[in-house]
Amino acid sequence: MDIKEAGLCEGISEVIVTTQSASGVPNAAPIGILSREDNYFVSLYRGSQTISNVLEAKKLAANVTEDAVLFVNAAFEILSSDYYSLFHGFHVLKEANSWILFECECVEERVESFLFQIVPIAVEINMMRVRAINRGLNAVIEAAVLATRYDIIETESEKEELTSMIARYADIVDKCGGQREKEAMRSLTDKI
Ligand SMILES: Cc1cc2nc3c(=O)[nH]c(=O)nc-3n(C[C@H](O)[C@H](O)[C@H](O)COP(=O)(O)O)c2cc1C
CATH class of the missing domain: 2.30.110.10 (Electron Transport, Fmn-binding Protein; Chain A)
Structure with a gap:
């Protein structure tokens, strides 16, 4: 295996x-x-x-x-x-x-x-695929990790910090991502 x-x-x-x-x-x-x-x-x-x-x-x-x-x-x-x-x-x-x-x-x-x-x-x-590193994909994953923590953090200042980090990842997705990454990031920002 x-x-x-x-x-x-x-x-x-x-x-x-x-x-x-x-x-x-x-x-x-x-x-x-x-x-x-x-x-x-x-x-x-x-x-x-x-x-x-x-x-x-x-x-x-x-x-x-x-x-x-x-x-x-x-x-x-x-x-x-x-x-x-x-x-x-x-x-x-x-x-x-x-x-x-x-x-x-x-x-x-x-x-x-x-x-x-x-x-x-x-x-x-099911599928063997070769794909180069895409910073947009990595940024979506980082933003998703932060977004799943959004509901468990308590202070306003922590929420602000997290929101600004997600905004930074959104910029990377804009610059480096493909359609799938851009769609994922749009849906993620709608959720928080
Ligand atoms: C990329 C990524 C990795 C994650 N890794 C973990 C993990 O290792 N352990 C964990 O408990 N939650 C992890 N989370 C958070 C869970 O996915 C999140 O809490 C999710 O809402 C749980 O859903 P569920 O209630 O349907 O199980 C991760 C989230 C992301 C976006």
């Missing part, structure tokens, strides 16, 4: 994680998968649907994609059933370049998050 071929490299790989509840209701959210010497981990903040599903079903799927719009939609919306297909009986995103299905074990409970070690049990590569 070559996880690196499927797109998960050393360090933190930003993917869309799909999960499902014990009764099979799917969910999708951007999550970073940490890779350390062929061991894989996720750190999940308390309160998300993702952590509740992982605690229930003990599985998650990493969906590797470079689609900026998909990242933003997964972060802020409930995706309709049209987005999903099944891989080994588990919900994954139809459009992803690859899927890696993991079993999850909680290895550390922290104040704000849980750390899970995740072990790959199945991999499928």
